[in-house]
Amino acid sequence: MEKQNFSFPLSLRDVQVTDTFWKKEMELVRTEVIPYQWSALNDQVEGAAPSYCMHNFRAAGKLNQEKREQGSNFVEPVYTFRGFETLPDDPQHPEENRFYGFVFQDSDFYKWIEAVGYSLTQHPDPQLEAIADGAIDLVCAAQQEDGYLDTYYILNGKDRIFTNLRDNHELYCLGHLLEGAVAYYQATGKDKLLNAARRYADYVADYFGPEEGKCKGYPGHEIAEMALVRLYETTGDSKYLNLAKYFVDERGSRPYYFDKEHPEEVKKHPNGPRYAYNQAHVPVREQDEAVGHAVRAVYLYSGMADIARLTEDETLFAACQTLWDNMTRKKLYITGGIGGTHEGEAFSFNYDLPNDTAYAETCASIGLVFFARRMLEICPDSRYADVMEQALYNTVLSGMALDGKSFFYVNPLEVLPEACHKDSRKFHVKPVRQKWFGCACCPPNLARTISSVSSYAFTEKEDTLFVHLYVGSDLKKTVNGKEAAVHITSGFPWDGTVQVRAESADEPLTIAFRVPGWAEGCTAELTSGHGTTGYSAETTSEQSGKGYRVELTSKPVASSDPHCDICPDATSSRLSILGLAPGEFELRDGYLYITRIWKSGETLTLHFPMEVQIWQADPRVREDIGKVAVTRGPITYCLEEADNGANLHLLTLSPEAAATVEEAVVAGEPVRTILLPGFREVLPDADAEEAGSRLGLYRPASRPEKTPVTLRFIPYYTWANRGENEMAVWVRV
């Protein structure tokens, strides 16, 4: 961990996304998801279970008002809640003063306001902003005089606040409040919600902490850690950082805080480590395996990385690295999904990555993106960005239908609809996306992530702009007090060509371009107004004992030219890019750093060839043995019944055969599909079987009869947009 490497996300107000691919997703969020969610928060969606989210804020505001009016005559409600979720006896007529929904229902608004904030930076919308301001008034009216703000306890009895941190999501709601408030403030400059959030954070900081007499608890569902860091970075008040650090440091220490709340747990696992589900089984610095609820895990790890960076805590960073390595080397689906089991929505054991019962929650991949970005902030190494890209373009996007109107929580890698309907072990796997759920974590989480995609694409430090993801954008960056402008256009994810035009106002600016791990034979060339040079530098990836080594070497292309400049000694000095002086660039940790005074009229063209790639899993992954998966650039592909017929398990692929990439449209989405030759095993004659064969289910082994077929692969994120059907990412060889 070297402080001079640290970088930070750009303010979204300094980035305008122009990218064809992502702009479409962001527009879906703006035009479909945000309005739909506002209706949902207000229980106005036909046919959907009411959320009661705004109802609760209204009820708490009313209670507040009564309290003010009645003064000392006011009687506080006494805790009477009936469970983790409660619904009115008559859904049409909820009682005005009662809390309904899940214990964490408040967070739905906070996620929404966060998405609204991001969206406003990219697309000003006074009408939406007015709705948001009105909603913020409602929320602030619910806040208690003392700063406390959680409608679940306000309405059900404040006598029980912070008594069930493990289960009741109180500090989780705080975290989302902070995230939403900061985002809205950064987008609009309006600080009403931010001030309310600070007051609640102050209340919490007075309540929890290492000091004597303070509560020694910590969140059951993490997020407050990273959110408090964000509040600290926005306000500069170190109290919030200290609280976040306290939560992280205290977590998992013995005796377990959660044991005090849940003595029954001690009986169940007397010798145990307990609370692995909450990543509270051992102190975080001793954790070396990603375990428990996957969303909670990556939210915690994100907070750990933040605190490691801000406190320059090497042991904490080492824990982050260990957890990252464990997760990405032993527990990561090739779709960027994490969480192998629906039991506890959790990580399974090392190398246990079932395809058909996967959980791979959309929110978990979102959290993985958070964690990856934070690791990149500390250490710009392309392996973090590679995973971030893999999660974003695949499992995160798969979470939302192409029309933005339905959502997946679970993102399996293999689906047989009959099994989803008939096999209760797979009831969590849905063969079609669902409308807004009662437990609405994924849709609003998607909205806030997609709306802020540029904060994952780019980070900056004093003199350097990092391009982690190739999201076409117009950016502003201040270098030595002067504003530089960078314009990026990108063909991602279908075409690997990226063009960069920049002006850095006579100041040297470094732009660090990620060389994706999947790209072999990348080229870079700088051209000025008077045409291309005809030469380019090329990277080749070589597999070595240590993994991939990326080398840039110059090599003639198209028209041949004698000025080929290769230095054979050191890796970085072997590079040359025509148009750039030797000292202007270097390749380090998977990033191509180009430092120069950028001038108008020049174009840097990067090309990352997107070849069809066939992958196998580590053979320790039992579920993928004898199978391969197909990717191209950042996109993971899958087979769908709509293109390949039923019984996808009968298909085999010939991995050495040449692939064809085809422009195509899947459910209205222009994509590249991949055609690969393969075979389909012929099913035995059903008639013979019905006619009373004695063969039964088993017959002497013989070489299966197969017919040659062409397998058509579609991008994973586009599956399940053409009705209910089979899908498979892994196909037999």
Place this chain on the structure above:
Amino acid sequence: MEKQNFSFPLSLRDVQVTDTFWKKEMELVRTEVIPYQWSALNDQVEGAAPSYCMHNFRAAGKLNQEKREQGSNFVEPVYTFRGFETLPDDPQHPEENRFYGFVFQDSDFYKWIEAVGYSLTQHPDPQLEAIADGAIDLVCAAQQEDGYLDTYYILNGKDRIFTNLRDNHELYCLGHLLEGAVAYYQATGKDKLLNAARRYADYVADYFGPEEGKCKGYPGHEIAEMALVRLYETTGDSKYLNLAKYFVDERGSRPYYFDKEHPEEVKKHPNGPRYAYNQAHVPVREQDEAVGHAVRAVYLYSGMADIARLTEDETLFAACQTLWDNMTRKKLYITGGIGGTHEGEAFSFNYDLPNDTAYAETCASIGLVFFARRMLEICPDSRYADVMEQALYNTVLSGMALDGKSFFYVNPLEVLPEACHKDSRKFHVKPVRQKWFGCACCPPNLARTISSVSSYAFTEKEDTLFVHLYVGSDLKKTVNGKEAAVHITSGFPWDGTVQVRAESADEPLTIAFRVPGWAEGCTAELTSGHGTTGYSAETTSEQSGKGYRVELTSKPVASSDPHCDICPDATSSRLSILGLAPGEFELRDGYLYITRIWKSGETLTLHFPMEVQIWQADPRVREDIGKVAVTRGPITYCLEEADNGANLHLLTLSPEAAATVEEAVVAGEPVRTILLPGFREVLPDADAEEAGSRLGLYRPASRPEKTPVTLRFIPYYTWANRGENEMAVWVRV
């Protein structure tokens, strides 16, 4: 269904099992299981949860005595039970008057007494018989004046009897009582328990039935149907047959009887067919798919077959055939296991036969044996016996450790111990057998089945003895009032040679020998005292569109002889067996019928070659695609880590390669193991991985590096006797 084909099990008193293989199993049951279970029933097993079974009978007997003593002053208990299972607050000091254990706890004794009965026929044991007689006294003392006999309701309040037929196993306990009482009566001639059982059956027959005013319910857990038939066949009282028929006919009719008991179920599934779990979703004659709890299903089908035979009910028999076909062609594991899912311990959908999450309960395969024997009683077709054999030698035997001291409920086809410990989806799969369970269905069920194995091996009708399984035995059979003796010795399951010596006292006796479906090139020859003939008949199995056609043709063996007698026209007349006249034998439905006056000094030698066979599943079985399984004779084989190292999924088999059969000993059991050449995929270097490779979990597909290995297969029933380790039945090709 033709009445002249009907056959019946022989009285166990007329069969003495001499078989090396089965005698050992029976001795295990006699010397280990029966004494252990008696201790368990009396709560005397160190370290095991008490059963409370005999405690309950004692308590009910005491209550009965009080009732007699107090007369009209006696106050009946009022129903106060606390759930499906109840245990004393202090396990060391159960209250004398209370019921403990599961609602079906009585049945544990009934299964035990049934096993004791069978065992006494094979091994007289006055001491055991005295214990059994004493226990029967206790049980009979618990019976109420009116005949009612279920300690659960006697102790908890008779006001609720027969009010929860679906869940509370009252008629299930009746069924086991009848089975146990008949078995003990047939073994010992003692009728005390039989009379008690009849009185309870009379009570039930008065309570239930089609007549007006009687209860229209039927059992939630089937077994009473076949048990009542057995009582009818023992006593000749058609009342019991009528009640069994009523239970079968009424089942699944609308409105559902269970809806009356469980109106909440109607709300949950307002439109749907309900009670598929209990096979009560539609009337039995309309059932065409084996569904629901697998044990219940095959117990029902067994009763249906019994009633179809006794009432010559073609529609009922047709339903049995349909269900048999569905089950054996779409839902049967190659181990003879049924029940693909632990959710409801149930059948999954067609062709859904997961190996690692299989339920395949021992009791379900026992029930499958019951069903198969009953189908054979109606229709002697070897396909029923083939499945019966498959279940008995594999999943049934797998249910018990080789030392008779621990038991499997669940019989998976693939086990990774780490998954059983860490993956809650597989918690039902145990990597090692367990001691006696609180819910003790499988161990006593195994005891009664193994003790009575000869009743599955042989059935008889007037002039014919059917040999379904080659269990070495000395049998008596009455033909035309005269006693014939048949002595069978068998090398099964390791050697396919069977020798038969018989004397039929000048009366023609037909012995029908099953030609196993797995046997190709069987030979038969009759030799007299003065040496073998040098000729034999040989069966060959040919696969046709309709399945296997078995042909017996004579063919010279060993020393060559000119008298080869082949009739080329009709199938049966093409046979010849040296030493037999042409009219003395025929081949029909997989049985070789030999009719003659059997004489002392002659030996019929049958030989069923046991070749190593490699099988593939119907490709509709997704979990077995690309894999094969190995059998030899009746035995299904598996790979175990103890012989083949960890990570069995890395192994592949070369199915065309020659197998070696080796005599070996597995955990003390002399068996044949099978060696087959194959390969083991080499795992990537763990060091390189730890050293910070960028490769992560996925790498470009390449032909996997493999080393040649010899795969050692052991009989499936012997697995998990050498400590916890991996196991797999199906192996990749």
